[in-house]
Amino acid sequence: MRTSFRPILFAAILFAALFVLPSNIKAQPPQEVMNAAETKLALKKLNILGSALYVAAHPDDENTSLLAYLSGERKVCAAYLSVTRGDGGQNLIGTEQGALLGLVRTQELLAARRIDGAQQFFTRAIDFGYSKSPEETFAVWGREAVLSDVVWVIRRFRPDVIITRFPTTGEGGHGQHTASAILAVEAFEAAGDPARFPEQLKYVETWKPKRLMWNGFSRGGGGAQANRSGLISVDVGAYNSLLGKSYTEIAANSRSMHKSQGFGSAERRGSALNTLQTIAGDAPGADLFDGVDLSWRRVPGGEAVGKILEEAERTYEPENPQASLPLLIRAHREMSKLPADNSWVE
Numbered sequence: 001m002r003t004s005f006r007p008i009l010f011a012a013i014l015f016a017a018l019f020v021l022p023s024n025i026k027a028q029p030p031q032e033v034m035n036a037a038e039t040k041l042a043l044k045k046l047n048i049l050g051s052a053l054y055v056a057a058h059p060d061d062e063n064t065s066l067l068a069y070l071s072g073e074r075k076v077c078a079a080y081l082s083v084t085r086g087d088g089g090q091n092l093i094g095t096e097q098g099a100l101l102g103l104v105r106t107q108e109l110l111a112a113r114r115i116d117g118a119q120q121f122f123t124r125a126i127d128f129g130y131s132k133s134p135e136e137t138f139a140v141w142g143r144e145a146v147l148s149d150v151v152w153v154i155r156r157f158r159p160d161v162i163i164t165r166f167p168t169t170g171e172g173g174h175g176q177h178t179a180s181a182i183l184a185v186e187a188f189e190a191a192g193d194p195a196r197f198p199e200q201l202k203y204v205e206t207w208k209p210k211r212l213m214w215n216g217f218s219r220g221g222g223g224a225q226a227n228r229s230g231l232i233s234v235d236v237g238a239y240n241s242l243l244g245k246s247y248t249e250i251a252a253n254s255r256s257m258h259k260s261q262g263f264g265s266a267e268r269r270g271s272a273l274n275t276l277q278t279i280a281g282d283a284p285g286a287d288l289f290d291g292v293d294l295s296w297r298r299v300p301g302g303e304a305v306g307k308i309l310e311e312a313e314r315t316y317e318p319e320n321p322q323a324s325l326p327l328l329i330r331a332h333r334e335m336s337k338l339p340a341d342n343s344w345v346e
C-alpha cells in the first residue's frame with residue numbers, strides 16, 4: 001500500500017533541504033529550501049504517525065485553519081478531499097468557465113495546500129452549479145461511481161479520522177454540500193468492507209478509520225445531528241513558535257489562494273474554537289486522536305525508527321543542519337527493514 005506523502009517522503013525533503021539542492025530540481029515549487037525552523041518542524045513531523053482527511057464538496061469549502069492546525073500543531077498527515085473541482089462557479093479573474101475553471105481551481109487548491117501543509121484529493125464528480133437537494137446531486141453525479149472514488153481515497157490515504165464540513169441533514173444548504181457528507185458517512189463504512197468495490201483491492205487494502213466527525217458550524221455544535229456525547233472542541237488559533245505564525249494566519253494565506261473567487265482573507269490571531277461532533281466510529285474522550293497510536297510503535301518493529309528520529313529532533317542544530325544526516329540515514333535504514341505492507345514508508 002502506497003501513499004503520497006508519508007514520513008519517508010518528509011525524509012527525502014529533509015535530505016534535499018540539508019544538501020541545499022538547487023530550487024529548479026525540487027519537487028514542490030514555489031517553496032524554497034526549508035529554513036532552519038521549517039526543517040525542525042519537519043523533523044518533529046517525521047516522528048508522528050497519524051492522519052486526518054477533511055471532506056467537503058468544493059474548492060473553498062475546506063476549513064483551512066483546521067487543516068493548518070492538524071498539519072502544523074498535531075503534526076499528522078492532513079488532507080482535503082474536495083469531491084468536485086468547483087467547475088460550476090463564477091470566475092472573477094478570467095474568462096475560463098466549466099472544465100477550464102475546474103482546472104484553475106484545482107491549481108488554487110494545490111497552492112493553498114502548499115501553504116497549510118495538507119495534501120489534496122478529488123473525485124470524478126463535476127460541480128454542475130447549484131442544486132437544491134442531495135438526490136438531485138446524486139442523479140447527476142452517479143452515486144456509486146463517486147462513492148467508489150471516496151472509498152478509494154480513504155483506502156489509499158488511510159486516515160485515522162475523517163472530518164466532514166457539512167452535516168448529512170441539509171443545514172449545509174447546497175445539495176452538493178449535503179451529498180459530500182452523505183458520501184463520507186457511506187464511505188467510512190464501505191472502505192473497511194472487502195465486499196464493497198473489491199476491484200480496488202488489487203491495489204489497496206481495506207481501511208477502517210477510527211472515527212468520523214462533523215466540523216460543526218457554531219461554537220456550541222448544534223444542528224439536527226447534535227448528540228452532545230462525542231462533542232469535542234479544538235482551538236485552531238494556536239500559535240506555532242517555530243513558524244512565528246498562528247494557524248489562523250497560515251489559513252488566511254492559504255485561503256487567499258482562491259483567487260478566481262476573489263478571496264482575500266485577513267490574518268488574525270487569538271483563540272478560534274471549533275467543535276467536532278462524532279458521527280460514526282468510536283467517540284473520542286477529549287482529543288481528536290484518542291485511541292490512535294501516533295508513534296512509530298504502530299508499525300511492527302517501528303520503535304527503533306522512532307528512537308532515532310527522536311534523537312535527530314533533540315540534537316538538531318539550526319546552524320549546522322547537516323549534522324543530522326547520519327541519524328536520518330540510520331532512520332532510513334531502519335525504515336527499510338519494516339514490513340513492506342505498512343503504509344508509513346514508501
Ligand SMILES: [Zn+2]
Pocket residue numbers: 057058060061174177
Ligand atoms: Zn461549497
